[in-house]
Amino acid sequence: MEMCNLEKRGKLFILTLTGEDEHRINPARIDAIRSALNQIRSHSTSLSGSVLITTAHGKFFSNGYDLSWAGSSSDKIRLMSSKLRELVADLISFPMPTVAAITGHACAAGLIFAFCHDYIVMRKDRGFLYMSETDIGLKIPAWFIAVISCKIGDAKVRRDVVLKAKKLTAEQALESGIIDAAFDTAVETAEGAVELGEKLVKNGWNGQVYGENRKQLYREILDKLGVDETTDDVNNVAIATSKM
Numbered sequence: 001m002e003m004c005n006l007e008k009r010g011k012l013f014i015l016t017l018t019g020e021d022e023h024r025i026n027p028a029r030i031d032a033i034r035s036a037l038n039q040i041r042s043h044s045t046s047l048s049g050s051v052l053i054t055t056a057h058g059k060f061f062s063n064g065y066d067l068s069w070a071g072s073s074s075d076k077i078r079l080m081s082s083k084l085r086e087l088v089a090d091l092i093s094f095p096m097p098t099v100a101a102i103t104g105h106a107c108a109a110g111l112i113f114a115f116c117h118d119y120i121v122m123r124k125d126r127g128f129l130y131m132s133e134t135d136i137g138l139k140i141p142a143w144f145i146a147v148i149s150c151k152i153g154d155a156k157v158r159r160d161v162v163l164k165a166k167k168l169t170a171e172q173a174l175e176s177g178i179i180d181a182a183f184d185t186a187v188e189t190a191e192g193a194v195e196l197g198e199k200l201v202k203n204g205w206n207g208q209v210y211g212e213n214r215k216q217l218y219r220e221i222l223d224k225l226g227v228d229e230t231t232d233d234v235n236n237v238a239i240a241t242s243k244m
Contacts, residue, residue, distance in 0.1 A: 003032035006039060011049055011201040012194065013040050013096075017056035025109045026066035030083040037090050047095050047207040051197040054117060055101035055190060062110025064132065084109060085143065085225045091116040092218050095207030097200045101193035102170075102179075103186040108132045112144055115151040118214070119196060120179040122170040123189040129168040129178070131161050143224035150218055152178055 001021075007014040015036050017023040040052065056062065065084075070076040091098060100106075100117035107130040114120060114129075122129075131148070133140045140162065152158040157176045160166040170182035181196070183189040215222060 003029045004036055006036045009194075011051065012197045013050060013052045014194075015052060015054045017054070017062065020058070021066075022060040022063035023056050023058075023110065024063055024066035024069070025080065025084060025113065026069045027079055027083050029066075030080075030087050034083075034087055034090060037094065041095070049201050049204040050096045050207065051200045052094065052096055052098045052117075053101055053193045053197050054098065054114075055103060055193065058104060059126070060104045060110070061100070061102045061106040061127070062113055063105060064108030064110045081141070084113070087113070088116050088143075088147075089222065089225055092222060093211050093215055095211040097197075097205070097210065099193050099197055099200075101189050102127060102129075103189050105130065109144075112147050115147050119200075120173075121181045121183065121189055121192045121196060122173060122179045123186050124170045124182050124184050126186075127170065129161075129173055130165065132165055134163060135165040142227060143221060146221045146224045150221060152176070 002018050004015055004017050007016070015033070017029075017033075023029070037052075040050075041047070043050075065080055070080055097119070098117040099119045099121065100114040102114055102120060102122040104123070104127045106114045106127070111129050111131060131140070131144075132138075145162070148158060148162060152161060154176050157168075157178070161168065168176070168178065170179065173179040174182045181192055183192045
């Protein structure tokens with residue numbers, strides 16, 4: 001099954017998550033995304049002034065970790081976490097601006113994946129941002145919290161997202177400064193992402209410098225990526241899986 005596809009449109013690289021599995025995050029999907037990112041990196045002579053846009057088909061941008069695949073296996077949970085942390089490190093060091101175009105729900109690890117983009121645009125008429133861990137009985141890793149802290153500046157909103165598992169609509173996320181724009185439909189969201197991408201392209205920024213500056217901006221996240229806390233939560237994952 002195809003996990004994603006990559007399109008090059010001038011200086012824009014458009015990465016689309018595909019499939020009917022709610023775009024759950026598992027090793028196969030992460031490997032497919034990282035392969036696409038490596039393919040983009042291979043265009044080493046044309047990266048300056050380029051932009052990555054990540055979007056998805058269907059109801060979900062991503063519904064988080066593939067807990068059904070992992071079950072209660074500590075090895076699978078550890079592998080899934082390790083691969084996601086590698087993907088996040090790739091995005092933070094990526095040599096161009098990145099835009100997430102969210103046209104459906106972005107939940108838990110799927111929201112963390114979206115947050116690891118520089119800019120977020122979102123659809124108004126369907127979809128929400130949701131850290132579901134408190135609702136399903138999972139401890140949130142410290143590096144997830146580091147990402148959330150970097151992306152949600154309002155302490156009350158951050159509290160509600162983490163401790164109340166509050167679901168944020170596009171309009172609420174825009175008002176809180178979490179996303180950069182909200183559009184009425186999926187089509188308008190995709191078009192808005194492209195328009196934003198084209199504006200960023202015009203800056204002609206040096207990609208390597210951009211990536212290094214982003215690494216400094218998100219040093220707190222990078223410092224926590226080396227710590228794997230997932231095996232402490234094997235029992236909790238089993239409980240969460242039973243609730244699905």
